[in-house]
Amino acid sequence: MGKITVGVLFGGQSSEHKVSLKSAHTIITNLDREKYEPILIGIAEDGKWKLYDGPLEAIPQDTWEQSDCTPIVLLPDPSQHGLLKTVGGMSEKIHLDVVFPVLHGKNGEDGKIQSLLELAGIPYVGCGVLSSAMCMDKDVSHRVVKEAGIRVPESIALTGAISEEQLAKGMTGFNYPVFVKPVSGGSSYGVTKVEEESKLMAAIREAQKYDMKIGIEEGIDGCEVGCSILGHGDDLTVGEVDQIVVTNGYFHIHQDMFKKTGLENASIHVPAQLPQVVQEKIKDTAKAIFRALCCTGIARVDLFLTPDNEVVFNEVNTMPGFTSYSRYPRMMEAAGISVTEITDHAIQLALENAN
Ligand SMILES: Nc1ncnc2c1ncn2[C@@H]1O[C@H](COP(=O)(O)OP(=O)(O)O)[C@@H](O)[C@H]1O
Ligand SMILES: [Mg+2]
Incomplete structure (x- = not known):
């Protein structure tokens, strides 16, 4: 059997464009090449789609657009199942078995790209249209989570x-x-x-x-904890809980200023330095939130833990960062799950759910 072609989408029209470039590099370099063949599709900040065929290091360095790019379009017709490349008046179709949209924030994590892929009939990794849109809107996601009986900030x-x-x-x-x-x-x-x-x-x-x-x-007093979740329905794998210890102000990842760790004023403990029973409560709450918001595949659930160990919802990231300092892969790694295993499982889920 031939390899499964995975269209890896990166960049995007979003304030998190550069973060996506770094995340995508991690995903591409950790894909199991015995099984998967990545097709690299960069989305420029102006929204143009480009098939990229150059060195992988140029992606996180944000120089990928300077060469080895060909304009490309996604075909909305589901019978085509892929991309159309046109060079010198000649058109060529590129079949995609599945897409991994490694895009953060607006236009990537909010249901829009997911809708496009639904129309095109191409399975994709991660949360669907409704879930992505709900999680992107902190007002809507808070209402849904509150309805599920979990505390949210006023x-x-x-x-x-x-x-x-x-x-x-x-x-x-x-x-x-x-x-x-x-x-x-x-x-x-x-x-x-x-x-x-x-x-x-x-x-x-x-x-x-x-x-x-x-x-x-309302400002929630306490520390911040997170859960990385992989799976679908009742079959969810949860990484080790992490805990952010903020030294001053509030948690703020500065991707551009602090290149190595991304952290200015906080340190992250993985696993969290919390009693086991509290960690279990955090994991159970995170799983309940994942299900309430109809998540599937991958999501990072961010929570607050008050001084009396009450768990309060903050937000869900449906395409969490995969940079070298990102929390999702670190929490999974601490539980013995590598990025190669995460990508494999998430791609297989996307293919199964589409059948
Ligand atoms: N209600 C809140 N109470 C306490 N801290 C908060 C609250 N909302 C946000 N923060 C702080 O601000 C940071 C960023 O807010 P967040 O809502 O997670 O936005 P983003 O989607 O940009 O990550 C959080 O990680 C946390 O440190
Ligand atoms: Mg956040």
Whole structure:
């Protein structure tokens, strides 16, 4: 039997474009080449699709667009099942068995690319359209998770031009600090911890650079913990729980400034330095959230743990980072699961679910 062709999508029209380049490099270099043949598809920041055939190091270095690229389109007709490349008036079809959309944030993790692949009839790794869209919107995902009986931070969501009056009314009953964030953000872009009312409007303006829908949440006291989940339905594998210890401010991965660790003000313990019973509670809550939000394949569930060990939902990343300092692969590795095994399992699930 021939190898399974895996279209690896990277880059994308998103503020997390560069993070995706690094994640994709990890996925591509860890794919089991005995079984899978990667077809590299870069999406430029302006949205152009390019078939990439150059050195792999140029992807994380963000120089891949300088050479070895051919314009490409995805065919929406499901009977075609792939891409169309046109060079010098000659067209060539490239069949894709499955797609791995290694895209973070807007246009990649929010259900749009998933919809396109559904139309094209091509199986893809990770969460589906509904799940991706729900998880991308922190307001919607919080409502769904709350409905499942899990605590979420008190919050309000505001859209459009936000007036002082509207804000004052919405903030009744909130204590400071609060967190102001773009509802569909990622990698901490546009998130501000606000300690006093006078700083609120500036934080909203900052968040509005990323999204027109703004969330204001009660600040949860405690530490941050996470779970990496792989699987579907009742068959879920959970990595070791991790724990973020923030030394000042709040957790903020600066991909560009801190190249090696991505961390400025925090350290991450994997496994978490927490009693076993608390770790089990965290894992069970994360699995319940994964199911409530209809996730499948891969997702990282981020939570807060209060000083009295209450688990509070923060967010789900449906295509978590796979950079050298990313949490998802580190948590899995601590549980003895390699990136090669993660990709293999996730691709097989995508193929099974499509049948
Ligand atoms: N309600 C909250 N209470 C306490 N800390 C928060 C809250 N919301 C966000 N934070 C802090 O801000 C960081 C980024 O916020 P998050 O909602 O996870 O955005 P992103 O999707 O950009 O990662 C979190 O990791 C956490 O440190
Ligand atoms: Mg986060």
